[in-house]
Amino acid sequence: MTIHIFVLHASENSACVDQIQRSCEALGYQIWHKEQTSLLSAVTAPISSEQMIIGSAAFLLVWSRAAAQSKEVERLLLFAQRLQKTIIVLTLDATPPPTALVTEKTIALQPPYDQCMTQIASFLPPSKSSDALQVLVEQASHEYIRERKAAIEQAAAMLQRNEQEKGVLALLEHMVQHDTITSVRDKAQEVLNLYAQTLSQLPQTPSQQTQNRHSTFGVRCRNGHVSCFDKRIVCKVTYPVPRGQIQRSGKELDELILTCTTCGEALVAHVDCEGYK
Numbered sequence: 001m002t003i004h005i006f007v008l009h010a011s012e013n014s015a016c017v018d019q020i021q022r023s024c025e026a027l028g029y030q031i032w033h034k035e036q037t038s039l040l041s042a043v044t045a046p047i048s049s050e051q052m053i054i055g056s057a058a059f060l061l062v063w064s065r066a067a068a069q070s071k072e073v074e075r076l077l078l079f080a081q082r083l084q085k086t087i088i089v090l091t092l093d094a095t096p097p098p099t100a101l102v103t104e105k106t107i108a109l110q111p112p113y114d115q116c117m118t119q120i121a122s123f124l125p126p127s128k129s130s131d132a133l134q135v136l137v138e139q140a141s142h143e144y145i146r147e148r149k150a151a152i153e154q155a156a157a158m159l160q161r162n163e164q165e166k167g168v169l170a171l172l173e174h175m176v177q178h179d180t181i182t183s184v185r186d187k188a189q190e191v192l193n194l195y196a197q198t199l200s201q202l203p204q205t206p207s208q209q210t211q212n213r214h215s216t217f218g219v220r221c222r223n224g225h226v227s228c229f230d231k232r233i234v235c236k237v238t239y240p241v242p243r244g245q246i247q248r249s250g251k252e253l254d255e256l257i258l259t260c261t262t263c264g265e266a267l268v269a270h271v272d273c274e275g276y277k
Contacts, residue, residue, distance in 0.1 A: 003127050004134055006049075006056035007033040008076050010066035016092060017062055019113035027117055028127030032056060034076060047141040048178065049076055054171050055137030057125050059085040061101070064092040082238060083170055088123050090116070132158065133167045140171055148175070148184050156191045169195070176240040189240070189259070196233050197261050215276070219269045225262035234258065235273035246270055 005024060009017045021031045032052035053059065059080045067073045077098070080087060089097050089106040097106060107119050136158070139151035152175070155168045175188040215231045233239060234256055242257040254273040257266060 002028060002030045003057045003125055003131065004030045004032050004052070004055060005058045005060060005124065006053050006080075007031055007060045007062060008067075008073055008080070009033065009062035010064060010070045010073055012066035013062055013064055013092060016109075016113050020060070020062070020090070020109075020116055023114045023117040024120075027121060029124070034072065047137070048174070050079055050174050051137050051141055051171065053080050053085065054083065054167050054174070055131075055134040056085070057131060057134070058123075059087045060120070061087055061089045061097075062092065063089050063095060063097050065095045068095050083166055086123075088120060090120070133164045133171075136168070137171060140175060145181055145184060148179065148181070149187055152184070152187045152191055155188075156194070159191070159195050170238065173238055173240045192240075193259060193261050196230055197228065199230055199233070217269070217271065219258060219260075219267045221260040221263060221265040221267055223260070223263050223265055225260050225265075227258070227261040227267065229258060229269070231271065231273060231276040235271065235276035237277055 007017055007020060007024075017033060021033075024031050032055075034049040034052075053076065061067075061073075061077060077087075087101065087104045089101055089104050091097065091106060091108045097104075105123055107116075109116050109119070136151055136154055139147055139154070142148055142151070152172065155172055158168050159165060169192070172188045172192050176185050176192065179185050179188070216228055217231065218226045218228050220226050234241065235254065244255045246253050246255045248270065251272065253270045256269045256271055258269055259265070260267055
């Protein structure tokens with residue numbers, strides 16, 4: 001399988017990125033970037049930048065004055081950082097990269113940019129390898145509903161095997177938020193709910209039990225069922241639930257609209273998410 005690399009850049013730097021793309025493809029890599037609207041395969045539906053980032057084996061940030069001023073570059077960079085992606089910063093000018101990237105590999109590119117792989121290649125995975133997450137992302141963006149639902153079933157199996165959990169969870173959360181079909185969104189949400197419930201039931205070491213007592217909470221629905229949730233999951237801003245803020249006794253709490261894990265009833269929970277986002 002050809003490994004995918006995501007290239008993030010400002011639109012003003014598209015000409016440079018075209019050269020970088022040719023350099024990468026010459027060594028057998030497939031390039032994804034935010035200006036693409038679909039995969040090359042004719043059987044896939046449009047794929048979002050977030051899905052591309054989830055399924056990529058490496059993340060190239062083309063940094064410049066224009067990139068530093070781009071809100072879209074900032075948004076997608078934060079998304080990649082939340083997934084703990086391997087980020088390689090390629091600078092085109094003297095604009096300092098974000099301070100959060102000081103520990104990442106930074107390479108100052110010089111034209112012609114189509115020769116840049118001599119500088120980058122040693123930091124990338126082999127161009128041909130098996131990546132289950134990449135396959136999952138492509139299936140999750142398929143135009144057929146049955147294929148997207150099959151991807152969700154595969155995602156559930158990967159979570160059971162503790163395989164690439166962070167990427168799989170991010171993909172499911174993205175499907176819940178953005179898939180156009182209600183039944184697909186609901187199926188993805190069911191897997192997320194089951195995963196959260198499973199985490200709360202796992203045997204824990206004494207130190208983990210102490211930590212979990214602080215991070216888990218229960219909510220009773222109007223049918224009398226009690227559902228347990230983990231702040232480490234539901235409090236994250238990437239977790240796909242409606243949310244707001246409310247003041248209680250001088251403390252700002254998150255108002256989360258959750259779902260009963262027994263009957264599916266909507267639950268309103270006021271949660272102190274400080275330190276869990």
